[in-house]
Amino acid sequence: MITPPSIEYSSLSPILIVFGVALVGVLVDAFATKRARRTFQPILAGAGFVAALVAVAVLHGRQAILASGALAIDAPTLFMQGTILVFALLSVLLVAERQLDSSGGAIVASAAITPGSKGSTAQQTSADVQTEAYPLMVFSVTGMMLFVASNNLLVMFVALEILSLPLYLLAGLARRRRLLSQEAAMKYFLLGAFSSAFFLYGVAFAYGFAGSVELGAVADAVSNAGANDTYLYLSLALLAVGLFFKIGAVPFHSWTPDVYQGSPTPVTAFMAAGTKVAAFGALLRVFYVAFGGLRWDWRPILWTIAILTMVVGAVLALTQRDIKRMLAYSAIAHAGFLLVGLAGTNTDGLRGSMFYLVTYGFTTIAAFAVVSLVRTGDGEAGDLSQWRGLGRTSPLLAGTFSFLLLALAGIPLTSGFTGKFAVFQAAIAGDATPLVVVALVCSAIAAFFYVRVIVLMFFSEPLAEGPVVVTRPTLTFAAVAIGTVATLVLGVAPQPLLDLATTAATSGFVR
Amino acid sequence: MLSNYVPILVLLVIAALFAVGSVAAGALIGPRRFNRAKIDAYECGIEPSPAPAGPQRFPVKYYNTAMLFIVFDIEIIFLFPWAVAFDSLAVFGLGAMALFMATIFVAYAYEWRRGGLEWD
Amino acid sequence: MSATPSTLVWAAAADPDLHAFADDPFWLILLKAVAVFAFLLLMTLFAIVFERKVVAKMQQRVGPNRHGPRGWLQSLADGAKLMLKEDLIPVLADKPIFILAPIVSAVPAFLAFAVIPFGPEVSIFGERTTLQLADLPVSVLYLLAAASLGVYGLILSGWSSGSTYPLLGSLRSAAQIISYEVAMGLAFVAVFIYAGTLSTSGIVAGQSGRWYIVLVPSFVLYCISMVGETNRTPFDLPEAEGELVGGFHTEYSSIKFAFFFLAEYINMVTVSAIATTLFLGGWQPPPIPGLSGLNSGWVPLIWFVLKLLAFLFFFIWLRGTLPRLRYDQFMSFGWKVLIPVGLVWVLAVATFRVYQKHVDDRTPWLVGFGVVVGILLIVALIDPGGARHQRELEEAEQRKLAEAPSLDRIPWPPPPQAAGRGRPAVSAGASANGSSTVIPADPGPRQER
Amino acid sequence: MNPANYLILSALLFTIGTVGVLVRRNAIVVFMSVELMLNAVNLTLVTFSRIHGTLDGQIMAFFVMVVAAAEVVIGLAIILSIFRTRRSASVDDVNLLKY
Amino acid sequence: MHTVPWLTIMLIVPAAGAVVVAALPRRLSTLAKQLTLGLSLAVLVLAVLATAAYNPDKAGFQFAQSYDWIKTFGISYSVGADGISLVLILLAALLVPVVVLASWDEAGADGGTTGATDPTGAAAVGAAAVGVDGAGVDGAGVDGAGVDGAGTRSRRSVPAFFALLLALEAGMIGVFAATDVFLFYVFFEAMLIPMYFLIGSYGPVREQAQRSYAAVKFLLYSLFGGLLMLAAVIGLYVVSADNLGSGTFDFATLRQMDITPGVQKLLFLGFFLAFAIKAPLFPFHTWLPDAGAQSPTGGAVLLVGVLDKVGTFGLIRYCIPLFPDAADYFAPLVLGLAVIGIFYGALLAIGQRDMKRLVAYTSLAHFGFIALGTFAFTSQAGSGAVLYMVNHGLSTGLLFMVVGFLVARRGTRDVGAYGGLARVTPVLAGVFLVAGLSSLALPGTNSFVSEFLVLVGTFTRNRPLAIVATTGIVLAAIYILYLYQRTMTGPVVHEENKVLVDLSLREKLVVAPMVALIVALGVYPKPLLDIITPTVTATYADIGKSDPAPTHSVAAESGGHS
Known part of the structure; x- marks a missing residue:
C-alpha cells in the first residue's frame, strides 16, 4: 500500500496562482474575441502577478519542505519569487504597451504569417496582437518561481523547461524585424535545449552518485563522499553548465546577444531580469545546499568562470554597434559580477547576490524600456549611431537613459553601486579579493561603453534624420519611471531592501 | 523478470522467420x-509526374496532429x-489528476477553439 | 524523488504472481509460441473467408464457394496465388525500406498476441502451465507498444514507394492511428482503475465477478477506436480506393501486398482479443448461473474464441453496413468527441471510485469538482455558435489582412516628405539600420498619427 | 551484465549528440542530436535505477520524455516557421544576427 | 552638542537648488542664473558663518552629525569639519559664486571660445551669436525651436549648466564634509558626473571631438581610480569587520584600528592611486591638460581649483591617518613623484602654446608641492600643503578665469595670437599679472607663504629633496613671466587684438575678491593657519610623527611667516 504524499497547497499558493492565471489566460485566448483578448489579457496577467505577490507576502517567514521534498519554501525562495513577480509585472507593462508601434505594440500580429509573404507587412500596422504572449509569459514566470523553489534536481529540470520553453516562443514574436526575431527564437531554442540536456545529464549523475536527486540527499552524500566521486564531479560540472548557460556566463553566453537583440524588446527586458533572478536562485540553491560541502572544489572553477564572464562581457560590449546587443553583453558582464558575489561562498554572498539581482533587474528593465521608445521607420533605433545627439533633442529621455547606464556602470547613488558594493564586500569577506580586483577593472572597462553612449547622446550633434522618441506610451513610461525610481531609491536608501535580503540570507536555504 | 520476455522473443523469431522467408x-x-x-509510380494510368510529392511537402496539419498526439x-x-x-492514492490521486487533466483540458480547449483540430 | 513515488507506481503492478510464466521449460514455450502463431495464421485465413461470406450473406450473395469445402480454403488459394505473382519494385522506390515495410508491418501484429490469455492453467504433457504465451507486469503497455509498431510499416511503405498516393495514404493512416490511439488509451484507464494492474492475466482475474463491460462508455470508446486503429470500414480512409487508389500499398504486389492484408487481419484479431480480455472477461464464461463451472481446464478456450468471433463478426457487420467517413469528419470525431468523452469518463470513474471506497468529508467536494469539470467541458467544447462566430471573425480578419495593400515597409511615424515615396522591397526586418524617417526627436510632445 | 557498460554506452550516445549539435548545420539534425542526448540521459537514469535498485530513475525517465516531447512540439514549431520563410533549415543560413 | 547643522545645510542648499534650476524651462535662463548666484552666495555666507563658529582649539570634528544610512554595511551619513576640510569648504563656497558670475554669458553663448568675429560676444548679454549657422541664441529665444531637422545643433541649455554647477558644489562640499569613508567615496564619485557633463556639453563648441574625448578621458581616469578606491574601501570595511566585530565606515573609528602592514599597503595603494589620479600626481596626470583645456572657464576653475584638491585632501585626510605604516613605507615614492611632478609640470608649461593647457600644467607642478608637503610629515609642511591647496585654488582659479576672459574675447587659446594686450586692456593685464605672480609664489602673494612653509617643513625632514624642489620655483617664474611677456607686453602684433575691450563691470566684480584675497592672504595668512595647523598637527601626532626639530614651536613657525 502506498501512502499518498501530502501537498501543502497553501505554501505553494504563489506558484499555483500564477499557474492558474496562465491557464485562465489560455482559456481567454481560446474563447474571447480578438479585441477582448487584447484588453483583457494584460489585465489578467497583471492581476495574477499582484495576487501572487500578495501570497508571497503572506507566506513571509514560512520555511518548509513541501510535496515530499520536491519543493522548498524558505526566505531566499520567497525573496526571489517576489522579485520575479515584480519584474514580471513591469514586463507586462511593457508588453501591454500599444502606443509604440502604430497600434500594435511590440508583439507581432500573427506569428504564423511567413515574413516576406503577402500580408506580412500589413501586419506590422495591424491592430492585432498575438495575445498568446501573455499566457506564455505567465507560464514562464511559473517556471521561474518553481525554479527557485525546487529542492529536487528533477523538479528543477522540469521548472527549467517550463521557464525556457515559453521564452523560446516569446523570442520569436517581435513585430518588426521578423527574421531576426525568428532567428533569435531558433538559436535560443537550440542552444537552450542543448544546455538543458547537459543539466539533465548532471541530474542523472547526481542520481547515480547519491541515489536520489533531492538536494538534501545529495548534500548528505557529498558529506560522506568517497567511492563514486567521479559521478559527483561529473554531476557538478554538468549541472553547472546548464545553470551557467541560463545566466549567460562565459563560455556559455553565445546565445545572449543574438537572443537579446532579436527578441521583442519587452521580452528581452523580461528575460534579462526574470531569467537572471530565476537562474541565479537555482544556482545559489544548488551550490549552497547540494554542493556546499564541495565549495573548495568548485571555487576555482567559479573564479575562472566569473573572470571570463566579466572580461568577455565587458570587452565584447566595447565593440558593439547595436544598443540591445551592447546591453546583452553588459548583461553578461553583470552575470560575472553576480558570480563574484557567489564566489564569496558565505551568507554575505547570498545576500549580496539577491540584492544585486533586484537592483540589476529594475535597471535593466527600465533601460530596455527606454530603448523601445526610440524608434525609426522600421522599428527601434537599434544602431548606436542613431542615438547621436539625443540628449539635445530629448533631454529627459536621454537623461533617464544616462542615469540608467550610470547605474549599470555602478556609479554611487545608483542602485548599481550598492549592488556592486554588496557583492564585492561579500567576495572580499570570503577571501576572493583578487576576483574583486578583476571585477573592478572590468567595471572600469564596462563604464567605458556605457559612457560612450552618454557621450553619443549628449556630446554629439543630432542626426538630420534622427530617430523619433515616442511620447505617448503611458505604460512604458510607467515602467521606465518605476525602474528609474527604484534604481535611484535603491542607490540612495537601500536599507529596507538590504534588511529584507539580510533576513532572507541569514535564515538561509532550508534543507 | 526478464525471463518473462523469452516467450515473446521466441514468437518474434518465428514471426520474423516466417515474414522474411515468405x-x-x-x-x-x-x-x-x-x-x-x-x-x-502509379498515377491512375496517366503519365506519372517526374517528381512526386516529396517528403518536404507534407501539409503542416500532420505536424500539428503529431504534436497533439504527443x-x-x-x-x-x-x-x-x-x-x-x-x-x-484515493483522494490525493484524484485531486492531483484533476489538476493535471484540467491543465491538459485548457490546452485542448485552446487548440480546438483556435481551429487546431479542423481538417479541410 | 524519494522512495514514495516509486513504490507508488510499481507496488500495484507487481502484485500478480507472474512466476508461473517464467517457470515454463523451453519446449513448452516453443510449443505455445508456435501454437499462437498458427492460431493467428489460421484466424487470418478464416477471417478473410468469413468476412466475404458474411458480407455476401448481407448482400444476398453466395460468397466464395469454390475452393475447399464450401469455399473455406479460398483465402489460402489467394495467398498461394499472390505468392506466385511478379514482385514489382518501382524505380523511384527506396528499395531496402520498400522491402522491409511489409515485414515491419506484419511482425508486430503477431507479437501483440503474446500476452493475450487464452485460458486458465492447464496441463500439457504433464507440465502445468497457463494458456498464455507470456505475461508481464506491464502487459497492456506491451500490447499498446506492439500494436503501435505496426504503423511504422505503413509509414515506411508509403514513404519508400516514391509515389504520391502511397505517401498521402501512409500519412493519413499514421495520423489516423495516432489519433485513435489516444482514445484507445483513455478507454483502458477506467479498466485499470478497477483492476489495479496492467497485467492481462490480472485483469482477467479481476473480472471473475463482473465483466468490465459494465464500464460501458469505456467499452464503446474502445470499440470505436479499435476500428479506427485497424483501418477498417468505416474508418478505412488510408486505403480509400476512391480517393487514394488503395493508399499506402498501391505500389505493392505479390506476397508483400499480401502481408499488409495479413497484418490488417491479425490486427483485427488482436484488437478483438484485447477487447475480449479487457472488457468481456477474457476466457471466463458468461456470468450466467450454471456456466460458472466451465471455467477450468481447456473449456475456457472455447469461450475466448467465441467472444473473439463475436468481435470479428462485429467488424464485418460494420463493413457491411456503414459507408466510409470523410477524412475531416473522421478526425473531428476522434479529436472532438472520443477524446473529451474519454477524459471526462476517466474523471467520472475516478470520482465514483473514490466516492465508493473512501467516503469521507472531502468527497462531496470532489464530486462537486467532477461536476464542475463536466460543466466546464460542456461549456467549453459545445457552444458551436460561439465557435462559428469566432471563426467568422477570424476569417474576416484574415481576409482583411490578405487584402491589405502590400506595403513592404510601413514607415512609422509617417515621414512628412517621404510619405508618398515608395521603397524598394526589402524583406521586413532584414535591414538593421538605415532609418527612413526624417522627423527629429523633439522635447515637446509629439503625437503620432 | 555489468551496468557500467550501459553507462559507457549512454556516455557515447551523449557525446555523439553533443558532437552532432556542434558539427551539424541542419537545424533539424541539430535538434535530433539534442533529442539523442536526452535519450542518452534516459539510458543513464535507467541504468542508475538498476544499480541502486530503486525505481526513481525510471520515473525520472518518464519526466524526461515528457519534457522532450514538449521540446519537440515547440522546437518543431520554431524550426518550421524559419523553414517556411527561408526554404532551408541550415543553421548557416540563419545569420542575420552578428556582431 | 547641538549646534547648527552647518554642513548639512550647505549640502542641501546647492543640491536642492540644482534640482530646481534644472527644472526651469530654458526661457527662464536669466532667472536660473540669478537663482544660482543667490544660492551660491548663500552657501558662501553659510560657510563664513560656520568658519566663525569653528573653534580651532577643539580636537576632532566639529559640527558633526551622524545618522545611519545603510546599516547593513555600517554606513552612516556622517559629516563634520576639521581645520583641513573647513578651509577647503570655504574655498569651494567662495569659488562657486565667482564662477557663476564669470560664466554668466558663457553657457548660453555656446561656450566662450567661439564667436571669434564678435569681440563683444562675451560681454553683451543676449547678443552673442554663433558663427557657423547663425542660429539665434538669445535668452528670450523661441522655446523648442532649436530643432529643425536640417543638421542644426540645438542651443545649450543655460539652466542645465547652472544646475550642474550647483550639483558640483554640493558634491564638493559633501566630499570635504564627509566623515564616513563610504559617504566620502559616494561624493567623490558623484562629483564626477556634473563635471563630466560640464566638460562634455559646455566645452568649446567647435572642438566637439576633443571635448568629448577630454570628458571621457576625465571620467574614465577618475572612475578607474574610484574603482580602485572602492576595492580599498570595501577592503577597509572587511578589515574593520574582522577587527571590530562589525564593519564600519566611520572615519574616527577606523583610524583607531591596527591594520597589519601588509594589508595597510594594499589598502593604501587603493586609496593613493585614486587620489593620485584625482590630484593629479605625475604619472597619472595626462587627463588634466585635456580636461582643463576643454572645460568651460567656470568648469576649469572649479576643476583645478577645488575638484583636484579632493585628491590632495584625501591624501592627508585618509591615506596618512588610516594607514600610517604604509604611508611611511610609500613616502619616498610619493615624494619622488611629487618632485618629478614639480619639474615635469613646469617644463611642459614652459613649452605650451595653448594657454589653458599651460595653466593646467602649472597646476601639476603645484600639486607636486602639495604632495611634497603632505608627505614630509612635519606640521609646517603639512600646514603649508593645506594652505597651498587654498592658495592654489585662488591663484590658479584666477589665472584660469583671466585666460578664459582672453579666450572669450579672442576665440583662441593660442599664445601666439596675443601680444601687447597690456596697452589695449590694461585692467585685464593687471589682473593677469597678479594671478601669475601669485602662481609663481612671489613673496607678498598668498602662495609664497604656503610654498615657503612646505619647503621649510620638508627641509627639516629631507634636506636634499627640499633643495631640489626649491629650484622648481625658478621654473615657475620662467613659465609665468614668459607667458605674461608673450601675451601682454610688447607691441600689439595682431590687428584683431586692437579692438579688444577691457574687463566689464561684471568681470571686474568677479576678479576683485580673488585679487583681494590673494593679496590679503599673502600678507596675513594667520586666520587660515590658525584653523589648519591644529588639525594637521593632530593628524601627524596621531600617527606618531612629531616634528624633528622640537625647538621650533608650531605656532612660532607659522606666526613667523605671517
Whole structure:
C-alpha cells in the first residue's frame, strides 16, 4: 500500500496562482474575441502577478519542505519569487504597451504569417496582437518561481523547461524585424535545449552518485563522499553548465546577444531580469545546499568562470554597434559580477547576490524600456549611431537613459553601486579579493561603453534624420519611471531592501 | 523478470522467420517479365509526374496532429500508473489528476477553439 | 524523488504472481509460441473467408464457394496465388525500406498476441502451465507498444514507394492511428482503475465477478477506436480506393501486398482479443448461473474464441453496413468527441471510485469538482455558435489582412516628405539600420498619427 | 551484465549528440542530436535505477520524455516557421544576427 | 552638542537648488542664473558663518552629525569639519559664486571660445551669436525651436549648466564634509558626473571631438581610480569587520584600528592611486591638460581649483591617518613623484602654446608641492600643503578665469595670437599679472607663504629633496613671466587684438575678491593657519610623527611667516 504524499497547497499558493492565471489566460485566448483578448489579457496577467505577490507576502517567514521534498519554501525562495513577480509585472507593462508601434505594440500580429509573404507587412500596422504572449509569459514566470523553489534536481529540470520553453516562443514574436526575431527564437531554442540536456545529464549523475536527486540527499552524500566521486564531479560540472548557460556566463553566453537583440524588446527586458533572478536562485540553491560541502572544489572553477564572464562581457560590449546587443553583453558582464558575489561562498554572498539581482533587474528593465521608445521607420533605433545627439533633442529621455547606464556602470547613488558594493564586500569577506580586483577593472572597462553612449547622446550633434522618441506610451513610461525610481531609491536608501535580503540570507536555504 | 520476455522473443523469431522467408520466397518464385510501365509510380494510368510529392511537402496539419498526439500520449503515460495505483492514492490521486487533466483540458480547449483540430 | 513515488507506481503492478510464466521449460514455450502463431495464421485465413461470406450473406450473395469445402480454403488459394505473382519494385522506390515495410508491418501484429490469455492453467504433457504465451507486469503497455509498431510499416511503405498516393495514404493512416490511439488509451484507464494492474492475466482475474463491460462508455470508446486503429470500414480512409487508389500499398504486389492484408487481419484479431480480455472477461464464461463451472481446464478456450468471433463478426457487420467517413469528419470525431468523452469518463470513474471506497468529508467536494469539470467541458467544447462566430471573425480578419495593400515597409511615424515615396522591397526586418524617417526627436510632445 | 557498460554506452550516445549539435548545420539534425542526448540521459537514469535498485530513475525517465516531447512540439514549431520563410533549415543560413 | 547643522545645510542648499534650476524651462535662463548666484552666495555666507563658529582649539570634528544610512554595511551619513576640510569648504563656497558670475554669458553663448568675429560676444548679454549657422541664441529665444531637422545643433541649455554647477558644489562640499569613508567615496564619485557633463556639453563648441574625448578621458581616469578606491574601501570595511566585530565606515573609528602592514599597503595603494589620479600626481596626470583645456572657464576653475584638491585632501585626510605604516613605507615614492611632478609640470608649461593647457600644467607642478608637503610629515609642511591647496585654488582659479576672459574675447587659446594686450586692456593685464605672480609664489602673494612653509617643513625632514624642489620655483617664474611677456607686453602684433575691450563691470566684480584675497592672504595668512595647523598637527601626532626639530614651536613657525 502506498501512502499518498501530502501537498501543502497553501505554501505553494504563489506558484499555483500564477499557474492558474496562465491557464485562465489560455482559456481567454481560446474563447474571447480578438479585441477582448487584447484588453483583457494584460489585465489578467497583471492581476495574477499582484495576487501572487500578495501570497508571497503572506507566506513571509514560512520555511518548509513541501510535496515530499520536491519543493522548498524558505526566505531566499520567497525573496526571489517576489522579485520575479515584480519584474514580471513591469514586463507586462511593457508588453501591454500599444502606443509604440502604430497600434500594435511590440508583439507581432500573427506569428504564423511567413515574413516576406503577402500580408506580412500589413501586419506590422495591424491592430492585432498575438495575445498568446501573455499566457506564455505567465507560464514562464511559473517556471521561474518553481525554479527557485525546487529542492529536487528533477523538479528543477522540469521548472527549467517550463521557464525556457515559453521564452523560446516569446523570442520569436517581435513585430518588426521578423527574421531576426525568428532567428533569435531558433538559436535560443537550440542552444537552450542543448544546455538543458547537459543539466539533465548532471541530474542523472547526481542520481547515480547519491541515489536520489533531492538536494538534501545529495548534500548528505557529498558529506560522506568517497567511492563514486567521479559521478559527483561529473554531476557538478554538468549541472553547472546548464545553470551557467541560463545566466549567460562565459563560455556559455553565445546565445545572449543574438537572443537579446532579436527578441521583442519587452521580452528581452523580461528575460534579462526574470531569467537572471530565476537562474541565479537555482544556482545559489544548488551550490549552497547540494554542493556546499564541495565549495573548495568548485571555487576555482567559479573564479575562472566569473573572470571570463566579466572580461568577455565587458570587452565584447566595447565593440558593439547595436544598443540591445551592447546591453546583452553588459548583461553578461553583470552575470560575472553576480558570480563574484557567489564566489564569496558565505551568507554575505547570498545576500549580496539577491540584492544585486533586484537592483540589476529594475535597471535593466527600465533601460530596455527606454530603448523601445526610440524608434525609426522600421522599428527601434537599434544602431548606436542613431542615438547621436539625443540628449539635445530629448533631454529627459536621454537623461533617464544616462542615469540608467550610470547605474549599470555602478556609479554611487545608483542602485548599481550598492549592488556592486554588496557583492564585492561579500567576495572580499570570503577571501576572493583578487576576483574583486578583476571585477573592478572590468567595471572600469564596462563604464567605458556605457559612457560612450552618454557621450553619443549628449556630446554629439543630432542626426538630420534622427530617430523619433515616442511620447505617448503611458505604460512604458510607467515602467521606465518605476525602474528609474527604484534604481535611484535603491542607490540612495537601500536599507529596507538590504534588511529584507539580510533576513532572507541569514535564515538561509532550508534543507 | 526478464525471463518473462523469452516467450515473446521466441514468437518474434518465428514471426520474423516466417515474414522474411515468405518475402524471399515470393521474390524467388514469382515470374519476372520486365515492362517499363510496371515499375513507374502509379498515377491512375496517366503519365506519372517526374517528381512526386516529396517528403518536404507534407501539409503542416500532420505536424500539428503529431504534436497533439504527443501531448495526449504523454497524458496517458501518466494516467496508466495513476489508474493502477488509484485505490491507494484515493483522494490525493484524484485531486492531483484533476489538476493535471484540467491543465491538459485548457490546452485542448485552446487548440480546438483556435481551429487546431479542423481538417479541410 | 524519494522512495514514495516509486513504490507508488510499481507496488500495484507487481502484485500478480507472474512466476508461473517464467517457470515454463523451453519446449513448452516453443510449443505455445508456435501454437499462437498458427492460431493467428489460421484466424487470418478464416477471417478473410468469413468476412466475404458474411458480407455476401448481407448482400444476398453466395460468397466464395469454390475452393475447399464450401469455399473455406479460398483465402489460402489467394495467398498461394499472390505468392506466385511478379514482385514489382518501382524505380523511384527506396528499395531496402520498400522491402522491409511489409515485414515491419506484419511482425508486430503477431507479437501483440503474446500476452493475450487464452485460458486458465492447464496441463500439457504433464507440465502445468497457463494458456498464455507470456505475461508481464506491464502487459497492456506491451500490447499498446506492439500494436503501435505496426504503423511504422505503413509509414515506411508509403514513404519508400516514391509515389504520391502511397505517401498521402501512409500519412493519413499514421495520423489516423495516432489519433485513435489516444482514445484507445483513455478507454483502458477506467479498466485499470478497477483492476489495479496492467497485467492481462490480472485483469482477467479481476473480472471473475463482473465483466468490465459494465464500464460501458469505456467499452464503446474502445470499440470505436479499435476500428479506427485497424483501418477498417468505416474508418478505412488510408486505403480509400476512391480517393487514394488503395493508399499506402498501391505500389505493392505479390506476397508483400499480401502481408499488409495479413497484418490488417491479425490486427483485427488482436484488437478483438484485447477487447475480449479487457472488457468481456477474457476466457471466463458468461456470468450466467450454471456456466460458472466451465471455467477450468481447456473449456475456457472455447469461450475466448467465441467472444473473439463475436468481435470479428462485429467488424464485418460494420463493413457491411456503414459507408466510409470523410477524412475531416473522421478526425473531428476522434479529436472532438472520443477524446473529451474519454477524459471526462476517466474523471467520472475516478470520482465514483473514490466516492465508493473512501467516503469521507472531502468527497462531496470532489464530486462537486467532477461536476464542475463536466460543466466546464460542456461549456467549453459545445457552444458551436460561439465557435462559428469566432471563426467568422477570424476569417474576416484574415481576409482583411490578405487584402491589405502590400506595403513592404510601413514607415512609422509617417515621414512628412517621404510619405508618398515608395521603397524598394526589402524583406521586413532584414535591414538593421538605415532609418527612413526624417522627423527629429523633439522635447515637446509629439503625437503620432 | 555489468551496468557500467550501459553507462559507457549512454556516455557515447551523449557525446555523439553533443558532437552532432556542434558539427551539424541542419537545424533539424541539430535538434535530433539534442533529442539523442536526452535519450542518452534516459539510458543513464535507467541504468542508475538498476544499480541502486530503486525505481526513481525510471520515473525520472518518464519526466524526461515528457519534457522532450514538449521540446519537440515547440522546437518543431520554431524550426518550421524559419523553414517556411527561408526554404532551408541550415543553421548557416540563419545569420542575420552578428556582431 | 547641538549646534547648527552647518554642513548639512550647505549640502542641501546647492543640491536642492540644482534640482530646481534644472527644472526651469530654458526661457527662464536669466532667472536660473540669478537663482544660482543667490544660492551660491548663500552657501558662501553659510560657510563664513560656520568658519566663525569653528573653534580651532577643539580636537576632532566639529559640527558633526551622524545618522545611519545603510546599516547593513555600517554606513552612516556622517559629516563634520576639521581645520583641513573647513578651509577647503570655504574655498569651494567662495569659488562657486565667482564662477557663476564669470560664466554668466558663457553657457548660453555656446561656450566662450567661439564667436571669434564678435569681440563683444562675451560681454553683451543676449547678443552673442554663433558663427557657423547663425542660429539665434538669445535668452528670450523661441522655446523648442532649436530643432529643425536640417543638421542644426540645438542651443545649450543655460539652466542645465547652472544646475550642474550647483550639483558640483554640493558634491564638493559633501566630499570635504564627509566623515564616513563610504559617504566620502559616494561624493567623490558623484562629483564626477556634473563635471563630466560640464566638460562634455559646455566645452568649446567647435572642438566637439576633443571635448568629448577630454570628458571621457576625465571620467574614465577618475572612475578607474574610484574603482580602485572602492576595492580599498570595501577592503577597509572587511578589515574593520574582522577587527571590530562589525564593519564600519566611520572615519574616527577606523583610524583607531591596527591594520597589519601588509594589508595597510594594499589598502593604501587603493586609496593613493585614486587620489593620485584625482590630484593629479605625475604619472597619472595626462587627463588634466585635456580636461582643463576643454572645460568651460567656470568648469576649469572649479576643476583645478577645488575638484583636484579632493585628491590632495584625501591624501592627508585618509591615506596618512588610516594607514600610517604604509604611508611611511610609500613616502619616498610619493615624494619622488611629487618632485618629478614639480619639474615635469613646469617644463611642459614652459613649452605650451595653448594657454589653458599651460595653466593646467602649472597646476601639476603645484600639486607636486602639495604632495611634497603632505608627505614630509612635519606640521609646517603639512600646514603649508593645506594652505597651498587654498592658495592654489585662488591663484590658479584666477589665472584660469583671466585666460578664459582672453579666450572669450579672442576665440583662441593660442599664445601666439596675443601680444601687447597690456596697452589695449590694461585692467585685464593687471589682473593677469597678479594671478601669475601669485602662481609663481612671489613673496607678498598668498602662495609664497604656503610654498615657503612646505619647503621649510620638508627641509627639516629631507634636506636634499627640499633643495631640489626649491629650484622648481625658478621654473615657475620662467613659465609665468614668459607667458605674461608673450601675451601682454610688447607691441600689439595682431590687428584683431586692437579692438579688444577691457574687463566689464561684471568681470571686474568677479576678479576683485580673488585679487583681494590673494593679496590679503599673502600678507596675513594667520586666520587660515590658525584653523589648519591644529588639525594637521593632530593628524601627524596621531600617527606618531612629531616634528624633528622640537625647538621650533608650531605656532612660532607659522606666526613667523605671517
